Amino acid sequence: MAYLSPKLVMFSMAVLPPVVGGAIWLNRRMKRQQRLVQDALAEATSQAADTLGNIRLVRDFGQEHVEYDRYARAIDVTYHTALQVGRSNALLEGTVFWGVNMSLVAVLAVGSTMIASQEMTVGALTSFLLYSLYFGIHTNGMSNVYADLTRGLGASQRLFDLIDLPSDPTSSMPHDGARPRAVNILARDDEVDQQGIEAVLRHVTFAYPERPDEIVLEDYSLELPAGKSVGLCGSSGCGKSTVARLLTRLYDPSSGQVFFDGVDLRTLDPVEMRHNIGIVAQDALLFDRTVRENLMYGRPDATEAQLIEAAKQANAYEFICELPEGFDTEVGERGVTLSGGQRARLAIARALLRQPRLLILDEASAALDAVSEQQVHAALKAALTLNTGRMTTLLIAHRLATLKTADVIHVMDHGRIVESGSFQELEAGTGLFRQMLDAQSTASTA
Numbered sequence: 001m002a003y004l005s006p007k008l009v010m011f012s013m014a015v016l017p018p019v020v021g022g023a024i025w026l027n028r029r030m031k032r033q034q035r036l037v038q039d040a041l042a043e044a045t046s047q048a049a050d051t052l053g054n055i056r057l058v059r060d061f062g063q064e065h066v067e068y069d070r071y072a073r074a075i076d077v078t079y080h081t082a083l084q085v086g087r088s089n090a091l092l093e094g095t096v097f098w099g100v101n102m103s104l105v106a107v108l109a110v111g112s113t114m115i116a117s118q119e120m121t122v123g124a125l126t127s128f129l130l131y132s133l134y135f136g137i138h139t140n141g142m143s144n145v146y147a148d149l150t151r152g153l154g155a156s157q158r159l160f161d162l163i164d165l166p167s168d169p170t171s172s173m174p175h176d177g178a179r180p181r182a183v184n185i186l187a188r189d190d191e192v193d194q195q196g197i198e199a200v201l202r203h204v205t206f207a208y209p210e211r212p213d214e215i216v217l218e219d220y221s222l223e224l225p226a227g228k229s230v231g232l233c234g235s236s237g238c239g240k241s242t243v244a245r246l247l248t249r250l251y252d253p254s255s256g257q258v259f260f261d262g263v264d265l266r267t268l269d270p271v272e273m274r275h276n277i278g279i280v281a282q283d284a285l286l287f288d289r290t291v292r293e294n295l296m297y298g299r300p301d302a303t304e305a306q307l308i309e310a311a312k313q314a315n316a317y318e319f320i321c322e323l324p325e326g327f328d329t330e331v332g333e334r335g336v337t338l339s340g341g342q343r344a345r346l347a348i349a350r351a352l353l354r355q356p357r358l359l360i361l362d363e364a365s366a367a368l369d370a371v372s373e374q375q376v377h378a379a380l381k382a383a384l385t386l387n388t389g390r391m392t393t394l395l396i397a398h399r400l401a402t403l404k405t406a407d408v409i410h411v412m413d414h415g416r417i418v419e420s421g422s423f424q425e426l427e428a429g430t431g432l433f434r435q436m437l438d439a440q441s442t443a444s445t446a
């Protein structure tokens with residue numbers, strides 16, 4: 001084109017600076033807007049998942065319409081933000097298209113005067129116009145590609161943000177870290193003389209990453225002697241479950257250390273470490289699978305006899321047999337077809353079947369009625385006695401009677417241990433444990 005007419009090139013390029021400037025500005029705007037679309041979409045999806053996951057609660061409170069409106073509003077936000085991206089895109093394409101056509105008009109106008117003054121031939125102008133046309137078409141095409149690229153970048157920004165988030169403390173662990181002593185649960189052999197893990201928290205200070213200013217545990221030390229049963233109690237929110245989360249390494253302490261059999265938890269292979277732990281959490285989570293699949297989740301190689309034994313120990317065998325298809329009954333989403341007590345007993349059976357070296361029971365019987373609670377406690381007591389030495393147990397409880405089986409009980413208050421001793425010793429004392437016992441007996445007789 002420059003060879004045909006440098007003068008025409010100058011005229012045809014005159015419109016480029018404002019067009020390029022406009023395109024850059026619009027692209028930046030689109031990137032920002034596309035990110036907002038992704039945010040709005042994520043919000044709407046999470047709202048839907050939250051509502052559907054709690055659909056019973058929604059129906060119990062007759063909030064269907066409220067939830068419907070909330071979701072409609074979230075979708076509306078997504079729609080309007082997407083509309084803005086569409087507008088910016090249209091403006092961008094329009095600007096580039098206008099620029100290309102303006103350039104052609106300028107070439108035609110100047111070219112025709114050049115032909116009149118015999119500076120250029122008709123053939124040369126036709127060639128120039130054809131080149132300009134091709135150039136314009138492909139510039140327009142490139143602007144579309146660039147717009148798509150910008151939208152893609154805006155959308156993937158959320159993904160990059162997620163990738164940049166601090167990772168699970170255990171996920172970066174090498175898979176060949178040191179291992180807890182002796183027994184490898186994957187190669188479990190009932191003849192192996194299993195021993196409970198000695199677990200120790202030493203001078204641990206911890207705050208949740210979401211609330212770094214709120215210290216949950218401060219200079220906290222706790223010892224779970226190998227094969228013993230340790231009780232933990234205290235008012236709600238004092239940090240009991242947090243101790244369990246540190247022992248299972250869901251979080252790492254801000255300072256201080258956690259040891260299994262004298263080895264810092266941070267140097268252990270997390271997968272192997274967790275194979276040695278059984279946990280029954282407050283909310284007994286179950287998969288939408290059969291009873292058998294749920295029980296065998298932590299120990300897929302368990303035999304039928306071991307399955308039945310674990311179910312019996314957790315006082316769950318009878319009700320399982322009464323289910324329409326026994327062990328092969330589907331429990332529904334989150335175990336919806338079972339009562340809270342039945343779910344809790346299945347969770348206990350699942351943990352016992354695993355034959356863990358460290359068993360953590362976090363308010364395991366909170367969901368049970370008085371009779372089932374007693375039955376489960378009796379079963380747990382028998383299971384703990386049966387496994388004496390083979391399993392270290394941490395019993396976290398609100399109901400203090402649960403802790404009678406514990407070898408030692410620690411009473412917590414505001415992230416610290418304020419009292420320790422056996423049930424009888426603490427019961428005879430005048431400290432927090434005695435006060436909590438009195439409060440519970442008053443509440444149960446009221």
Ligand SMILES: Nc1ncnc2c1ncn2[C@@H]1O[C@H](COP(=O)(O)OP(=O)(O)OP(=O)(O)O)[C@@H](O)[C@H]1O
Pocket residue numbers: 208210211216234235236237238239240241242243
């Ligand atoms: N994921 C979290 N992010 C931020 N703070 C949390 C988180 N989980 C718990 N907390 C806070 O940490 C404190 C201790 O919680 P924790 O669950 O350990 O108490 P708890 O003694 O087990 O209570 P409860 O007996 O009611 O279960 C509470 O103040 C709680 O609000």
